[in-house]
Amino acid sequence: MEPHIAQKSPYVSNVEAGKDYYWCSCGQSKAQPFCDGSHKGSEFSPVKYHAEETKTVYFCGCKHSAAKPLCDGAHRALA
């Protein structure tokens, strides 16, 4: 099953050192780029991201990145 494309560009997010984040892999969350539980009943589950340092990261919005949960540029090839 293909994930829903939440948006065809990354979500620029500021993450804090030591915190865990749960990236939405299904694309259905209303709290993008993070999981809000909307995947329940599907084959999808969130992907954990542990921030080693406080910085800005680019979470994949199209849900097709091979480097989940971060954007790898794959969104540029989507129709």
Ligand code: FES
């Ligand atoms: Fe998308 Fe949880 S809502 S993975």
Ligand code: FES
């Ligand atoms: Fe998904 Fe860039 S937003 S690869």
